[in-house]
Amino acid sequence: MANETAKKPRSRKKRGMAEAGVAAVKSKTEARKGGGMTEESVDLVFGINAGIIWDLLNLKGPMPASELAKAAALRIDDVHGALGWLGREGKIDVKKKGRSRIYSLRP
Numbered sequence: 001m002a003n004e005t006a007k008k009p010r011s012r013k014k015r016g017m018a019e020a021g022v023a024a025v026k027s028k029t030e031a032r033k034g035g036g037m038t039e040e041s042v043d044l045v046f047g048i049n050a051g052i053i054w055d056l057l058n059l060k061g062p063m064p065a066s067e068l069a070k071a072a073a074l075r076i077d078d079v080h081g082a083l084g085w086l087g088r089e090g091k092i093d094v095k096k097k098g099r100s101r102i103y104s105l106r107p
Contacts, residue, residue, distance in 0.1 A: 049074060049082035054091065054105070062095075062104035 052072050057063070060071065069079045083103060086092045095102045 046081050046085045049078050050085040050089075053079060053082040054086060057092070057103060057105045062102045064100045064102055066100075068103065 049072075052074065053068055056068055056071050063071075065076060065079050065083065068074075068083075069076045072079065074082070083092065087094070091106055093104050093106050095104070
């Protein structure tokens, strides 16, 4: 496999990750074949998603998780993971509005 060529990422998100210098961008099937995730790859995935969510909140202002998921083209559980990451770092505020939660960046 010394002659293996790198595949170009198909999605905008993965293309952006590759351009940003993220070493390994794997497809979902490649990730499933791996047999398990390492701590580094978990940190990488959550960290990248958290960066995407932080950028969206910075550009567009407060919004609920469902709108963040649509705007970021992420699954809702990935958005919740990213929000948890940002919450543990103390970078977001959460306000309850009716039945939904509105997320915003801390000043």
